[in-house]
Amino acid sequence: MGHTRLGRIPKSRKWKSVVELVLESMGAGNLASDVIGIADQTLDAAEGGLARAANDAGLTYAVFLLTQLSLVGRGDLSVLDSLGFESSKEDSVYDLLDQIQLKLENHVSAHGGSTDYSEMAQQAMGSALLQALESRATSLFGSGPDELESALRQIGTSAGFSRLTQNFYGDYLSRFLNFYLSRITAKTSGYLDFRQVNVFNEELHTYSIQTARIISDFAGGWLSKAIYEKSLSEDAVRKFVYVANKKLAKELVTAKRKNDGAT
Numbered sequence: 001m002g003h004t005r006l007g008r009i010p011k012s013r014k015w016k017s018v019v020e021l022v023l024e025s026m027g028a029g030n031l032a033s034d035v036i037g038i039a040d041q042t043l044d045a046a047e048g049g050l051a052r053a054a055n056d057a058g059l060t061y062a063v064f065l066l067t068q069l070s071l072v073g074r075g076d077l078s079v080l081d082s083l084g085f086e087s088s089k090e091d092s093v094y095d096l097l098d099q100i101q102l103k104l105e106n107h108v109s110a111h112g113g114s115t116d117y118s119e120m121a122q123q124a125m126g127s128a129l130l131q132a133l134e135s136r137a138t139s140l141f142g143s144g145p146d147e148l149e150s151a152l153r154q155i156g157t158s159a160g161f162s163r164l165t166q167n168f169y170g171d172y173l174s175r176f177l178n179f180y181l182s183r184i185t186a187k188t189s190g191y192l193d194f195r196q197v198n199v200f201n202e203e204l205h206t207y208s209i210q211t212a213r214i215i216s217d218f219a220g221g222w223l224s225k226a227i228y229e230k231s232l233s234e235d236a237v238r239k240f241v242y243v244a245n246k247k248l249a250k251e252l253v254t255a256k257r258k259n260d261g262a263t
Contacts (some may be wrong), residue, residue, distance in 0.1 A: 015039055015255040018207050019181070021200050038184055043256045045180040047249045049117075053176075054245040057111035058118020062104055062125040063244075064237040066155075066164060067223060069100070069129070071232070073156025077149070093133045093151050101126060120175040128168035132160070162220035165244075170209035173248060178204060211251050215244050 019039040053059050071079045085099050101122065108118045133151040155164045178201075222240055226232040 014258065015043065015207060016258070018200075018203050021203055038181070040256055041184050042177060042181045043252045045184070046177055047252050049176060049180065050245045050249045050252075053117040054242045056115055056117040056121070058104065058108045058115060059121040059172075060234070060238045060241050061107045061111075062118075062121040063165075063168070063241050064234050065100055065104060066125065066128070066161075066168060067226075067232055067237060069152060070155050070161045070164070070223060071227070072149075073152035073154065073160065074227075075156070093148065096148055097126060097129055097133070100129065116179065120172055120179070123175060124168050124172035127171045128164055131167055132164050158220035158224050161223050162216040165219035166209065166212045166216035169215045169244065169248065170205070170212035173212055174201075174205045174208035177208065211248065211255075214247050214251055218244065218247065 016036065016039050019042070065083075068079050068083060083103060085096070085103075104118075104122050104125065108114050108122075132155050135154075154160050219240075223232075226236055
């Protein structure tokens with residue numbers, strides 16, 4: 001079943017290996033007990049954090065905005081108006097991304113204020129959209145609706161939305177794990193060798209993107225069904241986020257079992 005879900009992919013990163021990398025840069029990588037213990041503590045903390053984040057207004061609305069842009073990519077340009085986006089003939093992809101970020105910030109401010117979870121969601125949303133749309137951006141100054149429509153078509157299909165959601169959740173999980181790992185490793189002796197930070201971040205991002213593949217298959221089918229049933233509401237997205245976070249948490253439990261040699 002795992003091969004059916006994942007298909008042919010590069011050899012997966014192991015969470016224990018990612019933690020080893022950061023501990024080695026702190027001079028503690030030779031302590032096997034530290035590696036396993038810190039790896040497990042981080043996964044436990046992140047698992048609980050994912051459950052709490054499922055109710056975060058910023059995370060839910062970030063995913064909602066991704067679904068709305070996918071609708072625009074399918075040709076429903078009225079969605080931009082319904083979201084209150086202002087358009088002009090000089091618009092570029094970057095203008096849209098700025099407005100998306102502002103829309104999320106305003107929503108978060110109106111629903112209890114910013115949290116660590118919402119800030120990570122905002123960063124992940126920007127990163128995922130930039131990766132999906134930037135290749136179709138002709139310039140910083142844009143060429144109006146034609147450019148935007150061309151770019152958004154990249155995420156208008158089920159496959160496109162699946163990739164977008166995987167990249168969003170992969171980036172989100174990367175920030176999430178780093179958030180908890182940094183706090184746990186701060187309790188150990190030693191300091192992170194910042195010459196290794198880029199290498200560690202790349203390994204962590206790769207691990208997280210691979211872990212988020214479980215969301216990819218789920219997202220495309222869910223969106224198509226929601227559009228067909230005309231039930232793509234914020235409440236429906238909230239339920240999607242709950243299930244998606246639960247799936248990610250389950251993947252972390254599996255990773256912990258592998259750390260402990262249970263599988």
